[in-house]
Amino acid sequence: MKKASIIMIIGALLLLGLFKFPLWNIMLGAPQYPDPLGMNIHIDGIKGVSEFDLQNIDGLNHYIGMKTIPTAYEMWEFSVFPKVIFGMAMLGVIIGLLGYFGKMSYKYFLGWFLFMSVLGVLGMYDFNNWLVDYGGNLDPHAIIKVANADGTPMSYKPPLIGFKKLLNFDVTSLPHTGGYLMFIGMSLTLVAFWLGRKTSLKTTT
Amino acid sequence: MKSTLAVLGVLVAFTSCNNSGNSDKKSGALASNVAEKVYIAPGEYDSHYAFLSGGYSGNLTVYGLPSGRMFKEIPVFSQFPTSGYGYSEETKPMLNTSHGFIPWGDAHHPDISQTKGEIDGRFIFINENNTPRIAKIDLKTFETTEIIEVPNSAGNHSSSFVTENTEYVVAGTRFSVPIPQRDMPIKEYKGNFKGALSFISVAPETGEMDIKFQVLMPGFNYDLSHPGRGKSHGWFFFTTYNTEEASTLLEVNASQNDKDFIAAINWKKIEEYVNNGGGTMMPTNYAHNVYDEDTHTATSIMKKEVRVVNPSEVPGAVYFIPTPKSPHGCDVDPTGEYIVGNGKLSANLTVHSFIKMLDAIENEKFAGEAYGIPILNFEDVLAGVVEQPGLGPLHTEFDGKGNAYTTFFISSEVVKWKIGTWEVIDRKPTYYSVGHLTIPGGNSGKPQGKYMFAMNKITKDRYLPTGPEMEHSAQLYDISGDKMELLLDFPTHGEPHYAAAMEASLIKERSQKIYKLADNKHPFAAKSDDDTKVVREGKEVHIYMTTIRSHFSPDNIEGVKVGDKVYFHVTNLEQDFDVPHGFAVIGQNNSELLVMPGQTKTSVWEPKQVGVWPFYCTDFCSALHQEMQGYIRVSAADSDTPIKWSLGEDIE
Numbered sequence: 018m019k020k021a022s023i024i025m026i027i028g029a030l031l032l033l034g035l036f037k038f039p040l041w042n043i044m045l046g047a048p049q050y051p052d053p054l055g056m057n058i059h060i061d062g063i064k065g066v067s068e069f070d071l072q073n074i075d076g077l078n079h080y081i082g083m084k085t086i087p088t089a090y091e092m093w094e095f096s097v098f099p100k101v102i103f104g105m106a107m108l109g110v111i112i113g114l115l116g117y118f119g120k121m122s123y124k125y126f127l128g129w130f131l132f133m134s135v136l137g138v139l140g141m142y143d144f145n146n147w148l149v150d151y152g153g154n155l156d157p158h159a160i161i162k163v164a165n166a167d168g169t170p171m172s173y174k175p176p177l178i179g180f181k182k183l184l185n186f187d188v189t190s191l192p193h194t195g196g197y198l199m200f201i202g203m204s205l206t207l208v209a210f211w212l213g214r215k216t217s218l219k220t221t222t
Numbered sequence: 223m224k225s226t227l228a229v230l231g232v233l234v235a236f237t238s239c240n241n242s243g244n245s246d247k248k249s250g251a252l253a254s255n256v257a258e259k260v261y262i263a264p265g266e267y268d269s270h271y272a273f274l275s276g277g278y279s280g281n282l283t284v285y286g287l288p289s290g291r292m293f294k295e296i297p298v299f300s301q302f303p304t305s306g307y308g309y310s311e312e313t314k315p316m317l318n319t320s321h322g323f324i325p326w327g328d329a330h331h332p333d334i335s336q337t338k339g340e341i342d343g344r345f346i347f348i349n350e351n352n353t354p355r356i357a358k359i360d361l362k363t364f365e366t367t368e369i370i371e372v373p374n375s376a377g378n379h380s381s382s383f384v385t386e387n388t389e390y391v392v393a394g395t396r397f398s399v400p401i402p403q404r405d406m407p408i409k410e411y412k413g414n415f416k417g418a419l420s421f422i423s424v425a426p427e428t429g430e431m432d433i434k435f436q437v438l439m440p441g442f443n444y445d446l447s448h449p450g451r452g453k454s455h456g457w458f459f460f461t462t463y464n465t466e467e468a469s470t471l472l473e474v475n476a477s478q479n480d481k482d483f484i485a486a487i488n489w490k491k492i493e494e495y496v497n498n499g500g501g502t503m504m505p506t507n508y509a510h511n512v513y514d515e516d517t518h519t520a521t522s523i524m525k526k527e528v529r530v531v532n533p534s535e536v537p538g539a540v541y542f543i544p545t546p547k548s549p550h551g552c553d554v555d556p557t558g559e560y561i562v563g564n565g566k567l568s569a570n571l572t573v574h575s576f577i578k579m580l581d582a583i584e585n586e587k588f589a590g591e592a593y594g595i596p597i598l599n600f601e602d603v604l605a606g607v608v609e610q611p612g613l614g615p616l617h618t619e620f621d622g623k624g625n626a627y628t629t630f631f632i633s634s635e636v637v638k639w640k641i642g643t644w645e646v647i648d649r650k651p652t653y654y655s656v657g658h659l660t661i662p663g664g665n666s667g668k669p670q671g672k673y674m675f676a677m678n679k680i681t682k683d684r685y686l687p688t689g690p691e692m693e694h695s696a697q698l699y700d701i702s703g704d705k706m707e708l709l710l711d712f713p714t715h716g717e718p719h720y721a722a723a724m725e726a727s728l729i730k731e732r733s734q735k736i737y738k739l740a741d742n743k744h745p746f747a748a749k750s751d752d753d754t755k756v757v758r759e760g761k762e763v764h765i766y767m768t769t770i771r772s773h774f775s776p777d778n779i780e781g782v783k784v785g786d787k788v789y790f791h792v793t794n795l796e797q798d799f800d801v802p803h804g805f806a807v808i809g810q811n812n813s814e815l816l817v818m819p820g821q822t823k824t825s826v827w828e829p830k831q832v833g834v835w836p837f838y839c840t841d842f843c844s845a846l847h848q849e850m851q852g853y854i855r856v857s858a859a860d861s862d863t864p865i866k867w868s869l870g871e872d873i874e
Binding site: 076 | 771798845846
């Protein structure tokens, strides 16, 4: 159980990687951009991969009437997400510590995992909503208007995950270091749960 | 016995003829091999940069090796309407001199800066022959950032070579002249004219140039020069011709002496003398032009004095080494031991020894003196002679593997010979009449001896004909093997004299992509659309204008009158690699502007006719480049049209 608790604590602490590393990354390459432009999505804001990437993405997007990339102050998510992540990391550490001293069951490890998963899904849902708005809520006076075959305006929504071709741009959207650390951390809490369960089964038999 | 030798000689000659014939055929049959050696697949990079002087174009061209593709022409001494260099308000001061604004130059010998005897790829220096100047190009931006005029000099030809830590870039005069200049009969040249050799210090960090001192030498012609390196670091060697001191019909009168000199200058000794207050400050007048990368603006300052040193003031600092027949190139091998005097009218190639020179000096073995400067004995200093290598030797470069390569103008060939044994190893024809040759890392302790290219003076039939006037031609050789192999002909721009070349990596990594707008300190910069405005100051109108894909701001301007002097200050707001915008307005009497991201440039426009006149972007910047345009309304001189400007709405 001690081992399981330590893994639980490590898993929860890995969430803190999000304060240093981006959660997600979207890269935009094109014939004119052999070095692709890119945005890193941190829990507290969106940053360019290179110094002037955001400015250059906005500059290009003005042709198709997209809004500029929001600053940290323009979206409530960027003030709430850090608090949630920090809170969940601390909660995980506390659960782990209590488990370590035998004050709490390993089952809470799974509880933490499920709670975090729900929050994660909600976060992804929110993120996707923003992508839909960002890619689809276009200036009606845009310089370039592209319509789908059915006559509806084309959406420039980047993919939530994976690859998509948007006009001349190849857009790739994938988790980044912070995101991977979070996934590893969450997986570790599952391992902690499984290990805790194994030990408790052993001790009971 | 003698006749046998003669026959053998003839046989050898024939065999070598056959050999060269065979190898030519071979290279024909295996031409695809040669093609592979110069083929750079689309999107791939050349391994070397080559910087070829433009000669009478006044500029410097950038090439890739081994492909021979030209990448850029860097404006240096000549106005360049393509970018607005020398036309824009910011760059006009770059071409200021004591003779006023000079729109043109004759650029000869580029040389890359060095650290510890190795080229470091920070700066490249180049001389202007006609109105003596030395320019510095920053290889971060590939822009000319400094030009210093050289007073007391005329025909600034034995320039612009750097010492092994870029302590100095050295500029020697070709013509001797009265110093100071004065009205005097030309026939009183002898004994009265002087030749100034200028040592221009280079600040280690900024690279800022300053004339530290000038050595006032006897009135010979100082043709070319090179620094000592390694053991001979601290010395500089200059070839001379016209030691006869003729002022007319030099082709005959300057070819009378059997030997001219190589002047050996111990600059460390003179530097020490100067640092202790030696020399004389002489009143003069010369321009020092510096381009500031933050203000994107050049300033020209006239300097009023220069420190001159007479060789007789510093005993033991200057010696003459007799060298046959009007030597041209003066080349020092990578170890610093051998000084090659390429006597252009001599049948042989003379190589002097630095150690022997020091020994002769130590033992005071002098053959005499000229104007108080000791002359050493030819034999005492001689290291060896390359016998009968060809006709008209001009320049020698080294591969760092113990071999030297000398160009022969008259016999039109490059000859490879071995340092120490002085034997000829190989010879290859050039097409035609080669001047300089370049091996990457040439003037340094560490040549990068893979390629060599010859810069030829005569083109004739090498390319599709283009009428009487043709560009000059260069030839690239692979010198990695025992024998040189001709790989490629490539046309060059202007008349390249010398070139500097080096492996690409150092420069490539540092090459700047944009200028940061945040660092732009131009007094008339508009850093956002909010900063744009039009301001009248009497008859001057200043337009603070911005460009970004795909519009000017403002793009409608009114209130300008005939007789006004209109300054278009154009700031490119882009911060994206390779997105310049151009600016042209109808009837512009200077040139367009090509403004790099983050940069501000200014064009003056003096409207002479009432009307509504267009301006537009000259660089195909974006899909809506054709829409990137605007109008400026010009009213009569006595009208009262108010100053107004707008973007995206009608002027009210």
